[in-house]
Amino acid sequence: MAKLVRFGVAMEDGLLREFDKYLRRKGYRNRSEAIRDLARNAMVQEAWEQEKGEVIAAVALVYDHEKRGLADRLTDLQHHAIPMIVSTLHVHLDEQHCLEVIVLRGKASSVRKFANNLLAIKGVLHGGIVATGVPSTKISTESIAFEPKGRK
Ligand code: NI
Numbered sequence: 001m002a003k004l005v006r007f008g009v010a011m012e013d014g015l016l017r018e019f020d021k022y023l024r025r026k027g028y029r030n031r032s033e034a035i036r037d038l039a040r041n042a043m044v045q046e047a048w049e050q051e052k053g054e055v056i057a058a059v060a061l062v063y064d065h066e067k068r069g070l071a072d073r074l075t076d077l078q079h080h081a082i083p084m085i086v087s088t089l090h091v092h093l094d095e096q097h098c099l100e101v102i103v104l105r106g107k108a109s110s111v112r113k114f115a116n117n118l119l120a121i122k123g124v125l126h127g128g129i130v131a132t133g134v135p136s137t138k139i140s141t142e143s144i145a146f147e148p149k150g151r152k
Contacts, residue, residue, distance in 0.1 A: 009035070019034075040133060043133065044131060047133070048108055051108045051109035052109075054106065054107060055106075055133065056086070056103065056111075056132050057103070057111050057115055057131045059103075059115045059119065060099065060100070061099070061102075061124045061126070061127035062093065062127065063098055063100070063123055064096055064097055065092075065098045066096055070123040070124075071098070073121055074100065077117060077118060077121075078102065081104075083106070084104050084106040084110060085102060085103070086103040088103070089102075097125070111131075115129045
């Protein structure tokens with residue numbers, strides 16, 4: 001486990017009160033854990049927005065598998081991006097609809113482009129992207145362990 005370093009944070013009392021309310025709403029047990037998560041999120045967000053560094057992203061999309069050519073198109077795109085694809089989960093939602101969750105890992109710019117291409121396929125009814133971080137020399141290995149809150 002990475003070494004923890006303590007540091008002091010000065011904050012206006014009103015801001016701190018609001019921050020503590022936020023922590024309770026989110027289920028945090030202490031400020032340190034919340035500040036760590038905010039720091040990680042900020043860096044992942046920066047990598048994603050600036051399209052720099054490596055990211056892991058989960059792309060979830062719902063589509064109509066009866067729509068002609070759509071399932072083939074989705075499969076075809078993925079077969080042309082094998083190095084980026086970590087895993088794919090397919091769920092048959094009902095007789096007509098499928099949910100696919102595709103986990104991607106790679107350069108932020110490539111992952112973002114590919115994820116957007118998937119979502120832009122005609123016939124994809126709904127979808128979204130969740131981007132998360134990959135450890136680098138600056139961020140400790142701990143930073144990818146996005147554990148459910150309240151486990152520690
Ligand atoms: Ni299906």
